[in-house]
Amino acid sequence: MRHPEPVPSETMDNGGKCSCRLTDRSRLEESVLETMLYSARLKERVARENSAVIAAMARLMADTFSAGRSVLFAGNGGSAADAQHLATELTIRYRSTVKRPALPAIALSSDSMALTAGANDLGYDAVFARLVEAYGKEGDLFVGLSTSGNSMSVINAMKVARQQGMKTIALLGGEGGLMKGMADLQLIVPHSGTADRVQECHITVGHVIIDLVEQILGYCDT
Numbered sequence: 238m239r240h241p242e243p244v245p246s247e248t249m250d251n252g253g254k255c256s257c258r259l260t261d262r263s264r265l266e267e268s269v270l271e272t273m274l275y276s277a278r279l280k281e282r283v284a285r286e287n288s289a290v291i292a293a294m295a296r297l298m299a300d301t302f303s304a305g306r307s308v309l310f311a312g313n314g315g316s317a318a319d320a321q322h323l324a325t326e327l328t329i330r331y332r333s334t335v336k337r338p339a340l341p342a343i344a345l346s347s348d349s350m351a352l353t354a355g356a357n358d359l360g361y362d363a364v365f366a367r368l369v370e371a372y373g374k375e376g377d378l379f380v381g382l383s384t385s386g387n388s389m390s391v392i393n394a395m396k397v398a399r400q401q402g403m404k405t406i407a408l409l410g411g412e413g414g415l416m417k418g419m420a421d422l423q424l425i426v427p428h429s430g431t432a433d434r435v436q437e438c439h440i441t442v443g444h445v446i447i448d449l450v451e452q453i454l455g456y457c458d459t
């Protein structure tokens with residue numbers, strides 16, 4: 238099923254201003270319902286088809302922390318936000334009812350000085366790879382998020398991570414793009430053309446993984 242697009246009312250008005258605007262109240266509400274049900278059904282499909290690999294990702298992440306190693310996340314745009322969101326839940330807190338030590342995780346998009354100097358001096362495609370080179374150690378875990386699977390910045394970082402003896406997880410979309418088959422564990426959200434619906438699945442999967450990691454490590458609700 239394709240993501241529903243808003244239906245335009247007109248194409249252009251006399252002033253040359255585009256009037257492809259969805260203004261009718263019932264059509265707006267219909268669009269809300271279509272979009273949210275599509276997102277929910279996509280998540281249901283991802284859950285049904287990927288519960289084993291999601292559990293394996295959680296075990297891999299928990300094993301990484303148990304071994305005293307770190308998790309490095311990387312993604313662009315909305316996936317950068319997802320990377321930062323998930324890393325912060327590991328370092329600071331996920332559930333307010335779980336009291337546990339900080340878990341070592343960083344998002345490589347968080348440092349604006351490294352991003353700007355890296356893009357300026359080395360080229361954007363090399364930025365995350367350079368940071369993996371700086372921070373990644375054997376036994377660490379790299380998590381790359383890309384809705385297309387085609388972002389060279391994430392692909393290059395994953396290559397360096399593998400060269401450095403790190404484990405790798407890929408959260409992808411569409412048909413997996415160039416990143417398909419690169420990681421030790423991968424999940425591909427079967428939605429193409431837009432990043433939004435894929436990101437909504439990725440953040441849910443990320444939350445599920447962190448929830449499982451806390452349980453595997455024995456950090457329970459207080």
Ligand SMILES: O=C(CO)[C@@H](O)[C@H](O)[C@H](O)[C@H](O)COP(=O)(O)O
Binds near residue numbers: 391433
């Ligand atoms: O968040 C969105 C759209 O929902 C965008 O910012 C999106 O993340 C950016 O276009 C990214 O650069 C797309 O990269 P990727 O997911 O294909 O690796």
Ligand SMILES: [Zn+2]
Binds near residue numbers: 322326444
């Ligand atoms: Zn969250």
